[in-house]
Amino acid sequence: xxxxxxxxxxxxxxxxxxxxxxxxxxxxxxxxxxxxxxxxxxxxxxxxxxxxxxxxxxxxxxxxxxxxxxxxxxxxxxxxxxxxxxxxxxxxxxxxxxxxxxxxxxxxxxxxxxxxxxxxxxxxxxxxxxxxxxxxxxxxxxxxxxxxxxxxxxxxxxxxxxxxxxxxxxxxxxxxxxxxxxxxxxxxxxxxxxxxxxxxxxxxxxxxxxxxxxxxxxxxxxxxxxxxxxxxxxxxxxxxxxxxxxxxxxxxxxxxxxxxxxxxxxx
Numbered sequence: 001x002x003x004x005x006x007x008x009x010x011x012x013x014x015x016x017x018x019x020x021x022x023x024x025x026x027x028x029x030x031x032x033x034x035x036x037x038x039x040x041x042x043x044x045x046x047x048x049x050x051x052x053x054x055x056x057x058x059x060x061x062x063x064x065x066x067x068x069x070x071x072x073x074x075x076x077x078x079x080x081x082x083x084x085x086x087x088x089x090x091x092x093x094x095x096x097x098x099x100x101x102x103x104x105x106x107x108x109x110x111x112x113x114x115x116x117x118x119x120x121x122x123x124x125x126x127x128x129x130x131x132x133x134x135x136x137x138x139x140x141x142x143x144x145x146x147x148x149x150x151x152x153x154x155x156x157x158x159x160x161x162x163x164x165x166x167x168x169x170x171x172x173x174x175x176x177x178x179x180x181x182x183x184x185x186x187x188x189x190x191x192x193x194x195x196x197x198x199x200x201x202x203x204x205x206x207x208x209x210x211x212x213x214x215x216x217x218x219x220x221x222x223x224x225x226x227x228x229x230x231x232x233x234x235x236x237x238x239x240x241x242x243x244x245x246x247x248x249x250x251x252x253x254x255x256x257x258x259x260x261x262x263x264x265x266x267x
Contacts, residue, residue, distance in 0.1 A: 133181030
């Protein structure tokens with residue numbers, strides 16, 4: 001009764017408690033995310049090890065180099081630092097579902113039930129699509145890209161790529177294709193929250209096709225293979241996103257006002 005007569009002011013200790021509890025919750029979620037990445041990093045450091053993992057990721061390039069050619073390290077500590085960076089990158093990618101779950105668990109208490117039904121499928125689908133984009137880049141694009149480069153290069157040139165340059169190239173390509181494969185998720189979120197409609201997306205199809213090739217030309221190397229692979233993938237995923245957005249709008253529709261009020265009062 002006294003709380004109703006004298007509600008806590010913004011400067012009172014009682015008003016600070018929810019904010020502090022949110023900070024503690026955020027800290028705990030960050031610690032768990034970092035711990036997940038750290039555990040995976042330790043496992044990968046034991047097997048296959050940083051050097052073994054770098055050998056796996058550099059295989060598409062090594063397989064297409066001229067016979068007798070190898071990669072080089074220009075920096076003094078590059079043979080040590082680059083494999084560690086690669087291991088950390090792969091550890092983060094493997095632990096990505098745990099990181100995304102911690103983000104979802106942090107924001108879930110403030111969501112309605114129908115919104116929770118939306119978030120978890122989006123997290124799962126975005127993770128799988130990111131993995132699919134990286135796998136598509138590694139198993140399909142890299143092989144054809146390096147074959148094209150070696151076939152185009154003059155015969156008098158002996159290729160000896162630097163490992164740091166390859167790491168930067170690999171990271172750029174993985175992020176580009178991983179992000180490109182998130183197009184359906186982005187479209188579903190935009191349609192679900194009323195930013196755009198499915199009809200508008202369909203009317204923008206021709207503009208997106210042009211934009212896909214422009215984006216591919218900016219984020220990928222200046223070759224036909226990688227640019228066309230990224231652009232065509234984005235266009236196909238755009239069509240998938242339109243179909244999925246139409247379905248998701250019905251699946252995660254908000255309940256009637258009376259149910260929504262009941263959810264609010266229950267929370």
